[in-house]
Structure formats: structure tokens, C-alpha cells
Amino acid sequence: MLAVSPVMLVTDESCISWYSELHRDGIPSLKWHISLGSLSSPFSSNVNVSTMGMLDLHQITPPSSFSTTDYLWARDGAVIICFTSGTTGKPKGVAISHSALFIQSMAKIAICDYSENDVYLHTAPLCHIGGLSSAMAMLMAGACHVLMPKFESKTAIEVIEKQDITALITVPAMVADLISFLREKGPWKGRDSVKKILNGGGSLSIDLIKETVNFFPRAKILSAYGMTETCSSLTFMTLYDPHFSFSYQPHQFHVGADLGSVQRPRGICVGKLAPHVELRTDGDDSIGIGKILTRGPHLMIGYWDQVRSSVSSSHSWFDTGDVGFIDEHGQVWLIGRESGRIKTGGENVYPEEVEAILLQHPGVAGIVIIGIPEARLTEMVVGCIRVKDNWLWSDKSHELGAEKEERLLSDEILRQYCRDRNLTGFKIPKTFIPWKKPFLTTTTGKIRRDAVRQEVVSHVRFIQSNL
Structure with a gap:
């Protein structure tokens, strides 16, 4: 495998000083600096290319004819190195292939019903797999994208109202912050525009689901379970659909499920498998509890600097590090992390x-x-x-x-x-x-x-x- 060194850095105006710092502190291979903003910064002398004005629609002349372009790309080659959240230690760099990102994006389009009619608010950072894969799904669907530099509940609510946002993704902490702000705000326009909310990064409590439905009554609320190593979502579950009746009972999500005369430990239901995912449990437990393993085209190539030894294929099983079981209806239940036991x-x-x-x-x-x-x-x-x-x-x-x-x-x-x-x-x-x-x-x-x-x-x- 060829060693790859970074040669280009793309920043907005707020990070324009990074090029000099990175070049000085250990990345001498950097040759190009592309700025997405103005050149008013004192560090602008290091910029090779500025995109300022490039996308001015008044200066763009449509071509008289379009020619076919053949793109050269390796579908199983790495498209990005995305870092894990580092919940239990130091974050790891995960090499993700073109095909994995494409397949995951298609799954989100199918499950969440994303379309060209959506106006999508980027609440999640693009440096994490949840935000990245959802952004790609919306790009493929032809949706309108509205970006915010950093999530903040007051700003997010203002943008939802101003831009008539129809879809967003969240983690539980974001939902809690949005609900807390809306309790004080009173009537607001977003309750009519938002149609799709996808939550990841942890389960929502029953009370939080109820309050989300109260403030976003027209939204279909879904939850996803996954990780960076699997290029985001392994399973999806619908928590609320305004087109169907729904009863909120804690035992539907946190239960001790019966299996004949044997009682399984309590778990958290994370729904059914995404279309492309194969999953099983591995263990000696007679009631099906064990390590959750998965395989398929969604798997990472491997960890950064360990790709040669950790390379995955669609035929090899990947240990997610989670322990759980699959019930008779095909729903996946999580009991906990093996490492946190x-x-x-x-x-x-x-x-x-x-x-x-x-x-x-x-x-x-x-x-x-x-x-x-x-x-x-x-x-x-x-x-x-x-x-x-x-x-x-x-x-x-x-x-x-x-x-x-x-x-x-x-x-x-x-x-x-x-x-x-x-x-x-x-x-x-x-x-x-x-x-x-x-x-x-x-x-x-x-x-x-x-x-x-x-x-x-x-x-x-x-x-x-x-x-």
C-alpha cells in the first residue's frame, strides 16, 4: 500500500491561520491552501486559491453543450478518514470507502424518505460519520442544504423558522437543548415545517420523545444505531409517525423480553436492520445473547495507520463491541458495551x-x-x-x-x-x-x-x- 501524505488544506475564513501552523508543526507536505472566504485575514498570503466570487451566479455563463466526463475512482478505495467519538478513550481514524458511503446514503434515503423537496439543516458536524452520511444522502436526493457553523439551540430554532427546515438529524443532547429552549419560547413556526427527525448517538427517553412530538407534531421521528466503523447506521427504528397511532410505553423500548420460560436481561431496542446490513450475535448464551457482529459493504477499510492489519471485507465479520440479541421479530436489542462491562x-x-x-x-x-x-x-x-x-x-x-x-x-x-x-x-x-x-x-x-x-x-x- 502506498503511503499518502496530505498536500491540500481547505478552510473557511475562521481557520485561515491553520495552514502556517500545520506546515510548521509537522506536515511539510502541504502545498496548497484553498480558502472558502475572503482574503482580508493577515494570513491570506499563504492562500493559493480563493473561492470568493467563484460561485457568483451572475458571472457564470452556462455552456452551450455538455460533454460526458469519465471519472476515475476506486469504489473500494478510501474516500475519507473519519474519527470515532472517543467515548471510551482516544478517538481512532477510520478509513471509509466510496462504496460504503454511497450504500449508507442510499439506505438513509430509503428509510427516512429524503427527497429533493427537503430543506436540510446541518445540525451535526461534518467531521463525524452521522453528519457526513446524512449530508451525502441529502446531496444524492437533491435536497437544499442549510449549514450552521456550530449547533446552538437558539440559533437552530431561528434557522428552522426562517428557512422552513423540513429535516434534521440530532443526538439526545441536541434534542434536550431544543426542547428546553422551545418550552420558554411559546408558539413557533417550525412545528409545521419539520417533517423528518433522525436521532443517533444514543437513545431518547420516553419523556423526551413525548416532548419532541409535542413541539414537532408533523415530524416522523426515527432513531438509528451504528458507529463510525460501519459508516453510520446498522439499524433504524420509527419512534413516532404522525400518520399512524402510537402509544408511548416504556416497556416497548426498555424491557426484559420473554423467551419461553427464560427471561432475557433488559435491553434497549434499536430497531431493524438497514437494507444492506447483515448482523448476528456470537456467544455461548443459550438464549441468543452475545457479541453483535456485522458484515457487508458498509464496513470500514480499516483504522488509520493499521489498514494493512485491520482491513475488512464484505465477507468478514466485524465485532461492534456491543452485546445484545435479536428477537423473534428481527429487532435488535442492545444490552451494553463489552468494554464497559x-x-x-x-x-x-x-x-x-x-x-x-x-x-x-x-x-x-x-x-x-x-x-x-x-x-x-x-x-x-x-x-x-x-x-x-x-x-x-x-x-x-x-x-x-x-x-x-x-x-x-x-x-x-x-x-x-x-x-x-x-x-x-x-x-x-x-x-x-x-x-x-x-x-x-x-x-x-x-x-x-x-x-x-x-x-x-x-x-x-x-x-x-x-x-
Whole structure:
């Protein structure tokens, strides 16, 4: 495989200084700098080409005739290196092929019904696979694109109203921010224009789905499950369709599914497979629970700098790192990340299962379940909790009925809440830690579980060293 070095940098006006910095700090191969803005910056002397005025429609003369152009491209060659979100560690560069991006875009057009009539708001960054693949889908469909430099709820709502936006994609944090702003805003025009919302990067709570329907009543709301290594979406699920009746029940999304006389662990339903995807579970579990594997033309070529050793093909199975099962209706259920599994007293605990239950409590604004070292159990299950503004946290023990008299949370109240929902005893957190500040997240809004765990472990060690 030939070594490839970057030779061109394309920036807008806000990043025009990057060329000099990158060229000086280790990328001497850079030869071309293309600016998408004006040349008023003091760094503009380094620009080889400026696109300013190139797309002025008044200066473009249509050709008298069109000639056929033969494009040379390798459909299985890399079109882009896209980085993972780095939820559990350092982000990885993923080499994605032309064909993978094309196939994923076609799947989104088919499932989400994107068309040339859509006006699409780029809420997600183009440096991440969700935003990139959706943008490509809209480009192929012939839709109108409206870009914003960075997501901010107030600006997004203003753009939706001004441009009559019909479609957008989100992650749960974006949805929460939009809903929070709209609660204060009152009547708004976007409730009539928005027809399609695709959510990724995590599941939406039942309450958040209900509020989204309230503020976007004409929108079909879908959720997708995938990752950078699979060029975005493996599965899709319709959460709400205004053309059909729909009942919001928590057990439809977070359940312990029966299989004869055997009870499966709780999981989160992520829907059915995209048209091009093949998926199976791999494990010795008699009820079908195991590692989720996938293969097909959507797979990455490999990780950057490891392409030769990690090269994938449509015939080889890729381990997603997730654990789950496929039910009798063909729906995929996620139990948790294999790498995030907590080993306590010889039993396995998947944080996502516990978090899904606790997030249903009306006083819980956010929850991260982690395992910290413990001599007897190997790891102890701990819950880091963010309490809603109108609720109180108490370190004292209370009667179990106290929460009925006042908006109060405590270790015992939350443990009893888990028991009432039939969560197995070893999965219930031994203790809860009130978290005053927002959880550290990635650029796509996913909580950095590793960072939360590291902070808790460091704090515990500090206390022990001062005893």
C-alpha cells in the first residue's frame, strides 16, 4: 500500500491561520491552501486559491453543450478518514470507502424518505460519520442544504423558522437543548415545517420523545444505531409517525423480553436492520445473547495507520463491541458495551441496562454507572447521579415513602426504585454519588464514561491516602 501524505488544506475564513501552523508543526507536505472566504485575514498570503466570487451566479455563463466526463475512482478505495467519538478513550481514524458511503446514503434515503423537496439543516458536524452520511444522502436526493457553523439551540430554532427546515438529524443532547429552549419560547413556526427527525448517538427517553412530538407534531421521528466503523447506521427504528397511532410505553423500548420460560436481561431496542446490513450475535448464551457482529459493504477499510492489519471485507465479520440479541421479530436489542462491562462478585453488569431504569425516575436528570476497584467483589457498582433542579439529594436514610411527601432522592430511595422494577440485586449500585457539574462528553454529546470513572477512582484514592 502506498503511503499518502496530505498536500491540500481547505478552510473557511475562521481557520485561515491553520495552514502556517500545520506546515510548521509537522506536515511539510502541504502545498496548497484553498480558502472558502475572503482574503482580508493577515494570513491570506499563504492562500493559493480563493473561492470568493467563484460561485457568483451572475458571472457564470452556462455552456452551450455538455460533454460526458469519465471519472476515475476506486469504489473500494478510501474516500475519507473519519474519527470515532472517543467515548471510551482516544478517538481512532477510520478509513471509509466510496462504496460504503454511497450504500449508507442510499439506505438513509430509503428509510427516512429524503427527497429533493427537503430543506436540510446541518445540525451535526461534518467531521463525524452521522453528519457526513446524512449530508451525502441529502446531496444524492437533491435536497437544499442549510449549514450552521456550530449547533446552538437558539440559533437552530431561528434557522428552522426562517428557512422552513423540513429535516434534521440530532443526538439526545441536541434534542434536550431544543426542547428546553422551545418550552420558554411559546408558539413557533417550525412545528409545521419539520417533517423528518433522525436521532443517533444514543437513545431518547420516553419523556423526551413525548416532548419532541409535542413541539414537532408533523415530524416522523426515527432513531438509528451504528458507529463510525460501519459508516453510520446498522439499524433504524420509527419512534413516532404522525400518520399512524402510537402509544408511548416504556416497556416497548426498555424491557426484559420473554423467551419461553427464560427471561432475557433488559435491553434497549434499536430497531431493524438497514437494507444492506447483515448482523448476528456470537456467544455461548443459550438464549441468543452475545457479541453483535456485522458484515457487508458498509464496513470500514480499516483504522488509520493499521489498514494493512485491520482491513475488512464484505465477507468478514466485524465485532461492534456491543452485546445484545435479536428477537423473534428481527429487532435488535442492545444490552451494553463489552468494554464497559463491570465484573462484580463473578457476575456481569452492563451499565446501560441499569442507566435505562434509573433514567425513568422523575428526579434523575442524568446517570452514569461505573465500576470501581473493590477487594472482595473485584469491582463495586457505583451510580454517579445528576439530580433535577427541583429535587433534593439527602445522604441521610429516609422512610421509603418519603419521596411521596417531598421531591427527595437518596441512596436507599434509588435502590428501592431499582428493586421495584425487578433489577437483579448484584446490578443495583451499592452507592450513589451526587454529581454537581455536567458530565464530560464527546463532541457528539456522548458521556465520557472513562473520564467519570477516572475522577471517582482518583477521589477515592485521595480519601484513602488521607485516612
